[in-house]
Amino acid sequence: MHPLLRLFRYAKNYRTQIWFAAICTVLNQLCDLAPAYLIGVAVDIVVAQKGSFMARLGVINPVHQLAVLSLLTLLVWGLESLFEFLYDRQWRNLAQTLQHDLRLEAYSHLQELELSYFEERSTGLLLSILNDDINQLERFFNFGTADILRFMTVVLAVGGSFIAIAPRVAALAMLPIPIILWGTMAFQKRLAPRYADVREKSGLIGTRLTNNLTGIATIKSFTAEAYERDRVWSESEAYRRSNRKAIALSAAFLPVIRFGVVAGFIATLFLGGVAVLNRQLTVGTYGFLVFIVQLLLWPFASLSEIMDEYQRAMASINRVMGLLDTPIAIPTGDLTLPNQTVRGEVRFERVSFSYPDRQPIFTNLSLHIPAGKTIAIVGATGSGKSTLVRLLLRFYEVQSGCISIDGIDIRELRLYDLRQCLGWVSQDVFLFHGTAAENIAYGSFNASFDQIIQAAKLAEADGFIQHLPQGYDTIVGERGQKLSGGQRQRLAIARAILKNPPILILDEATSAVDNETEAAIQRSLAQITQNRTTIAIAHRLSTIRHADCIYVMERGQFLESGTHERLLAQNGIYANLWRVQSGIGALRG
Numbered sequence: 001m002h003p004l005l006r007l008f009r010y011a012k013n014y015r016t017q018i019w020f021a022a023i024c025t026v027l028n029q030l031c032d033l034a035p036a037y038l039i040g041v042a043v044d045i046v047v048a049q050k051g052s053f054m055a056r057l058g059v060i061n062p063v064h065q066l067a068v069l070s071l072l073t074l075l076v077w078g079l080e081s082l083f084e085f086l087y088d089r090q091w092r093n094l095a096q097t098l099q100h101d102l103r104l105e106a107y108s109h110l111q112e113l114e115l116s117y118f119e120e121r122s123t124g125l126l127l128s129i130l131n132d133d134i135n136q137l138e139r140f141f142n143f144g145t146a147d148i149l150r151f152m153t154v155v156l157a158v159g160g161s162f163i164a165i166a167p168r169v170a171a172l173a174m175l176p177i178p179i180i181l182w183g184t185m186a187f188q189k190r191l192a193p194r195y196a197d198v199r200e201k202s203g204l205i206g207t208r209l210t211n212n213l214t215g216i217a218t219i220k221s222f223t224a225e226a227y228e229r230d231r232v233w234s235e236s237e238a239y240r241r242s243n244r245k246a247i248a249l250s251a252a253f254l255p256v257i258r259f260g261v262v263a264g265f266i267a268t269l270f271l272g273g274v275a276v277l278n279r280q281l282t283v284g285t286y287g288f289l290v291f292i293v294q295l296l297l298w299p300f301a302s303l304s305e306i307m308d309e310y311q312r313a314m315a316s317i318n319r320v321m322g323l324l325d326t327p328i329a330i331p332t333g334d335l336t337l338p339n340q341t342v343r344g345e346v347r348f349e350r351v352s353f354s355y356p357d358r359q360p361i362f363t364n365l366s367l368h369i370p371a372g373k374t375i376a377i378v379g380a381t382g383s384g385k386s387t388l389v390r391l392l393l394r395f396y397e398v399q400s401g402c403i404s405i406d407g408i409d410i411r412e413l414r415l416y417d418l419r420q421c422l423g424w425v426s427q428d429v430f431l432f433h434g435t436a437a438e439n440i441a442y443g444s445f446n447a448s449f450d451q452i453i454q455a456a457k458l459a460e461a462d463g464f465i466q467h468l469p470q471g472y473d474t475i476v477g478e479r480g481q482k483l484s485g486g487q488r489q490r491l492a493i494a495r496a497i498l499k500n501p502p503i504l505i506l507d508e509a510t511s512a513v514d515n516e517t518e519a520a521i522q523r524s525l526a527q528i529t530q531n532r533t534t535i536a537i538a539h540r541l542s543t544i545r546h547a548d549c550i551y552v553m554e555r556g557q558f559l560e561s562g563t564h565e566r567l568l569a570q571n572g573i574y575a576n577l578w579r580v581q582s583g584i585g586a587l588r589g
Contacts, residue, residue: 003317007137010102010321017094024087025146029153031080036295037161038073040288045069047283087146095141103134106323114329115395116356124207129323132202133316140313147306151299158296166281166289169271176263180300184307187249191307194246195315201239208235214479250308261297268293330397330415335408337417342502343371343406344421344533346392351401353391361387362556364401371406374534376544378577379553385537386427388553389505392535393422405503423501427508429492431480436465437472439480440494447498458528459494461487497528504529506536518543541574541581550574 011018045054045065054065107130118126159174212219212228219228272289275281281289346369354360361384369375377385390396392403394410403410410418431439440455441447447455452472456462464487468474480488493509522543528534538544545564552560552567552574560572567574 003314003321006321007317011094011098014094014097017090021087021090021094021146022149024083024090025149026153028080028083028087029150030157031076031083033154033157033292033295034076034080035073036288036292038069038076039291040285042066042069043283043287044285091146092142095138098141099134099138102137102320103130106130106134106320109324109326109328112328113326114397115390117326117329122203122207122210124205124210125203126323127210128199128203128206129319132206133199133319136312136316137320140309140316144306144309144313147302148310151303151306154295154299158292161292162289162296165285166272166275169268169275169289174264174296175267176259176261176297177300180303184300184303187307191246191249191311192314194242194249195311196318198239198242198246198312199315199319201235201242205232205235205239208232261294261300264297265290265293330394332415333410333412333418335412335414335417337405337408337413337421339421339502342421344502345369345371345406346503346533346535347402347404347407348388348391349402349404351391351403352399353387353396354399355396360556365556365558367551367558369533369535370548371533372531373548374529374536374546376536376538376547376550377553378538378541378544378550378574381539383553384556385553386507389424389507389535389537392505393424394418421501422503422505423496423499424505425489425492425496425507425509429480429485429488431476431483431488431491433478434475435470435473436468436476436491439476439491440498442495444495444498444500451498452494455494455498456491458497459490461490461494464490501532503533503535506534506538508537508539541578 008018041054045062049055049062050060054068059065059068110126110130155177159177162169162174208231212232219225268289272281272286276283276286346367348365348367350364350366351362352360352364353362365388367388377388379385387396391398392410394415397411405413405418405421432442437449437452440452440461444451449472453462456465456472465472465474474482476482476488476491480491483491489509493506496504518540526546534547536544536547541564544550548563549561550564550567551558552572554573560567560570560574562570568578569575
C-alpha cells in the first residue's frame with residue numbers, strides 16, 4: 001500500500017477534522033483567487049460601463065457596479081482570512097495530535113519487541129525513527145498537505161475558467177502542463193531513493209553521536225577525541241553528500257518548470273492579444289486571462305518544493321510504518337498470576353536454546369527450584385548462567401522445552417504478571433536520570449518515602465545516600481554517572497527489595513561492591529530472601545556459600561550440585577574454584 005494511504009488510514013479516527021481542514025483550505029484558495037476575477041470585472045466595468053457583466057446582472061450604474069464590487073472584495077478578503085485561520089489552526093493541531101499518537105504507538109510497539117531486536121539495531125537508528133521521522137510527518141501535515149490541496153484547487157479552478165472563457169487560447173497556454181506533470185513524476189521517481197538514503201544516513205549519524213556521548217568517559221580516558229571527531233566527520237560528510245545528491249536533482253526541477261510557465265504565458269499574451277484585435281475577446285477578458293495564466297502556471301514552479309517535502313515525508317512514513325509492522329516475536333499469554341498467590345516454584349524442563357547463528361547454549365537442560373529456597377549458579381563466563389535468567393524473564397523464547405512457575409508454563413502467563421513476580425538485579429545496573437529515591441521506587445511508583453528508606457537500609461544503601469548533597473533527593477545523573485559502581489548496585493538491590501517479588505534474581509548483584517559492603521549485604525540477605533525463592537548467580541563464591549543448593553554450570557550443563565560443604569567434599573570443580581578464590585591454592589603453590 002502507498003505510504004500516504006497508510007498514513008491516512010492510520011488517521012481514520014480524525015477524518016472529520018481532516019475533511020474540515022481540507023474544505024477550509026480549498027475555500028481559502030478560492031477566495032485567494034477571487035481578486036484576479038474581480039480585477040477582470042473591474043476592467044470590464046470601466047471599459048464597457050452599462051454593457052458590462054455587472055450590468056447584465058441588474059446593476060446598471062457604473063458607480064453602483066464599482067460599489068458592489070468593492071463590497072464583494074471586502075467580503076472575499078474577510079472570508080479568505082477566516083478560512084486561513086481555520087485551516088492553519090486545524091492542520092497544525094492535527095499534526096500535533098497525529099505526531100503524539102504515532103510516536104506513542106511506535107514507542108509502545110517498540111517496548112513489546114523482544115530483546116534481540118534491540119541487540120541487532122543501534123539506539124541512534126531507533127531514536128531517529130521515533131524523533132526525526134515522526135517530526136518530518138508533523139512538518140508534512142503542517143504545510144505539505146495544505147500546499148497540495150491549494151495547488152490542486154488553483155489548477156482546477158483557474159484551468160476551468162480559462163477553458164470556459166477562451167478555449168482556443170487555453171489549449172495552447174495549457175499545452176506545457178502535461179509535459180510539466182510528466183517531468184514531475186520523473187523527478188519524483190528519481191528523488192524517492194535519494195531521500196530514503198538521506199533518512200538512512202541521518203540514522204547512522206544519530207547512532208554515532210549517541211554512542212559517543214554515552215561513552216564520553218572512555219573517549220577521554222583513551223585520548224580518542226581526534227579519532228572520534230574524524231568518525232563523526234565521516235558520518236556527517238556521508239549525510240551531506242547524500243543530501244547534495246537529492247538537492248542537485250530537486251534544484252534542477254525549477255528551471256525546467258520555468259520554461260513551461262514562460263511558454264504558456266507567451267502563448268496567452270500573443271494569442272489573446274490577437275483575439276482582442278480581431279474583436280473576439282474584450283479588453284477586460286484579455287487582461288483577466290493574462291493575469292490568471294500566471295496563477296495557473298506558476299504553482300507548477302512550487303511543485304518542486306511540494307514534491308520535495310512529499311518525498312521526505314514518504315521516506316519517513318515508510319520507516320515509521322516499517323517499525324509498526326515489525327511482528328512481536330514473544331507474545332503475551334492470557335493467564336493472570338497475582339503476586340500474592342505465587343508460591344515461587346520454578347522448573348526448567350528439557351529446555352533448549354541458542355542465539356541466532358550461534359551454537360546452542362542449552363540442550364535438554366532441566367532444573368527444579370523449590371518454592372522459598374535459595375539456589376545459586378556458578379560457572380565460567382559464557383557458560384549460560386545469565387541466559388537462564390533471561391529465559392525465565394522471557395527476554396528470549398526457548399526453542400524447545402518448558403519453563404514453569406507454580407506448574408504454569410510461563411508462555412501462558414501475561415508478561416506483566418510474569419515480570420511482576422520476578423525481581424531482577426543485574427550486574428549491568430541501569431539508573432534513570434532522577435533522584436536516588438525515584439530510582440529506588442522505580443516500578444513501585446506508589447511506595448511511601450518510609451518504604452523507600454527501609455528498602456535502602458536492607459540494601460546497605462541508606463548510609464551513603466544520607467551523605468549525598470541532597471540525600472534521597474540528590475540527582476544521580478544519566479545512567480547514575482554521579483555514583484560509584486557499588487553505589488549504583490546497592491540502589492538496584494534496594495529497588496528489587498522494594499518491589500517485594502516472590503522470586504528474587506541476583507545476577508552478579510554484589511560484583512561491584514567492596515568487601516565491607518558485601519559483608520553488610522550478606523547480613524541482610526538472610527532477611528531479604530526469607531519466604532521467597534531466590535536465584536543467585538555469582539563469580540564470588542563467598543556470596544552464595546549459604547545457599548540451599550549450588551549448581552556448577554559449564555557449557556550449558558549442570559556438572560555439580562549440592563550445598564557448599566557437600567561440593568567441597570566432592571573435591572571437584574567447585575572445590576577448585578573455592579581454593580583459588582580463598583587463596584588456599586595460591587598458598588600451597
